[in-house]
Amino acid sequence: xxxxxxxxxxxxxxxxxPAWHGxxxxxxxxxxVRLGSSGLxxxxxxxLDWIIDPRCVEMExxxxxxGMDTLTLLSLTTPxxxxxxxxxxxxxxxxxxxxxxxxxxxxxxxxxxxxxVLGDLRRHYPGAEDL
Numbered sequence: 596x597x598x599x600x601x602x603x604x605x606x607x608x609x610x611x612x613p614a615w616h617g618x619x620x621x622x623x624x625x626x627x628v629r630l631g632s633s634g635l636x637x638x639x640x641x642x643l644d645w646i647i648d649p650r651c652v653e654m655e656x657x658x659x660x661x662g663m664d665t666l667t668l669l670s671l672t673t674p675x676x677x678x679x680x681x682x683x684x685x686x687x688x689x690x691x692x693x694x695x696x697x698x699x700x701x702x703x704x705x706x707x708x709x710x711x712v713l714g715d716l717r718r719h720y721p722g723a724e725d726l
Contacts, residue, residue: 610725
């Protein structure tokens with residue numbers, strides 16, 4: 596992550612919640628759907644520490660280029676893809692507005708410029724804690 600991106604992320608508020616709810620794993624695809632219109636018009640860049648599926652290679656390739664729109668990212672994540680140590684950054688133009696970080700398939704951190712996004716996610720994931 597660039598220094599500018601790190602500074603933008605530092606100014607955001609965030610939450611953390613478990614990636615597992617019983618036997619259900621919260622996938623990136625599920626999070627993107629839960630974002631609804633808040634995530635629809637963003638461009639995404641993905642950094643992965645573990646390449647566990649051929650779709651991960653495509654995500655990294657597109658991220659190295661201009662990024663990808665939400666529907667493209669959704670098509671690459673499908674509900675069955677479980678990530679390990681991933682950071683997914685959503686941009687509105689050149690501005691970083693959303694960061695989804697998955698830690699070791701155990702928890703998600705969500706940082707957002709718009710606190711309404713966090714409120715919506717808190718309702719879906721009641722175990723969420725403030726960062």
